Amino acid sequence: MNTLKINNLELTYKNGHQAIRNISLEIKNGMFGLLGPNGAGKSSLMKTIVGLQKPSSGKILFNNADIVNNPEEIKKHLGFLPQDFGVYPKVNAYDLLNHIAILKGVNNKVERQKQIQYLLEKVNLWNFKNKEVHTFSGGMKQRFGVAQALLGSPKIIIVDEPTAGLDPEERNRFNALLSDISSEVIVILSTHLVEDVKNLCSEMTIMNKGRILKIGKPKELIEDLEGKIWSKFIANDELETYQSNLKVISQQLIERQLQITVFASTQPEEFSPVEPILEHVYFNVLSQNN
Numbered sequence: 637m638n639t640l641k642i643n644n645l646e647l648t649y650k651n652g653h654q655a656i657r658n659i660s661l662e663i664k665n666g667m668f669g670l671l672g673p674n675g676a677g678k679s680s681l682m683k684t685i686v687g688l689q690k691p692s693s694g695k696i697l698f699n700n701a702d703i704v705n706n707p708e709e710i711k712k713h714l715g716f717l718p719q720d721f722g723v724y725p726k727v728n729a730y731d732l733l734n735h736i737a738i739l740k741g742v743n744n745k746v747e748r749q750k751q752i753q754y755l756l757e758k759v760n761l762w763n764f765k766n767k768e769v770h771t772f773s774g775g776m777k778q779r780f781g782v783a784q785a786l787l788g789s790p791k792i793i794i795v796d797e798p799t800a801g802l803d804p805e806e807r808n809r810f811n812a813l814l815s816d817i818s819s820e821v822i823v824i825l826s827t828h829l830v831e832d833v834k835n836l837c838s839e840m841t842i843m844n845k846g847r848i849l850k851i852g853k854p855k856e857l858i859e860d861l862e863g864k865i866w867s868k869f870i871a872n873d874e875l876e877t878y879q880s881n882l883k884v885i886s887q888q889l890i891e892r893q894l895q896i897t898v899f900a901s902t903q904p905e906e907f908s909p910v911e912p913i914l915e916h917v918y919f920n921v922l923s924q925n926n
């Protein structure tokens with residue numbers, strides 16, 4: 637079992653912006669969802685975990701090793717799948733993986749060949765091993781990204797917005813693959829897609845403005861809202877009145893009619909009960925923080 641422990645982490649950038657505010661977390665094997673709107677501090681947190689930047693204060697321990705002072709202790713066990721790799725060199729999939737494996741310290745040639753074949757088969761790209769990666773479709777590039785992240789048998793894998801730009805079928809396939817991997821390693825999935833967290837993660841946290849606002853199992857966080865979510869169709873000009881009298885957590889247009897969803901411990905007049913979902917957890921938590 638791998639463990640990542642974060643204690644009282646703080647990060648203030650040189651311009652004075654405080655991107656991480658007193659964060660403490662404990663993450664074990666499985667998929668952990670880091671959910672938050674743009675600018676919440678997710679990338680700042682991940683970059684600090686992987687040792688790309690030092691926190692202003694606080695501790696990060698990976699399997700009990702202090703990785704703030706010894707980033708190598710995590711780097712040798714890390715697989716990183718960034719949002720976008722930028723431009724790929726004009727190299728075929730096999731050769732590119734071979735190159736990355738060497739950078740990751742897989743020095744034995746036979747071992748390298750074994751790992752590359754295993755991973756290309758696992759992500760369904762073995763038949764495309766001689767094709768240049770820059771010609772791959774979005775989904776194929778993402779799966780290639782997973783293969784490179786898994787080279788060198790990492791114990792912790794960090795993925796940033798992994799399904800951005802994938803069509804629904806590619807997204808499902810990609811998510812199944814991540815879920816498959818996560819039983820033996822820590823996978824931290826940073827995203828603003830509630831749907832991906834709901835489908836994949838056993839534990840999650842919601843963060844905003846550098847703080848952790850909620851932490852728990854998606855299922856339990858949803859159960860906490862049982863009997864507290866209500867909705868109603870209203871006229872556009874009534875919105876402000878409802879917002880000042882009730883806790884409106886979301887609003888959406890359905891066939892051009894405005895529907896609001898509110899959080900309340902008892903049923904507001906003329907509202908209908910709604911079965912809670914993770915979106916409600918997310919919007920409810922964020923609305924308390926705005």
Ligand SMILES: Nc1ncnc2c1ncn2[C@@H]1O[C@H](COP(=O)(O)OP(=O)(O)OP(=O)(O)O)[C@@H](O)[C@H]1O
Binds near residue numbers: 651675
């Ligand atoms: N190097 C930096 N110097 C100063 N401020 C920064 C720096 N990097 C990020 N920030 C600021 O810190 C805050 C958190 O940014 P961060 O990129 O961590 O958020 P995020 O949750 O990952 O958002 P996104 O989903 O948009 O990537 C933002 O207000 C951002 O402008």
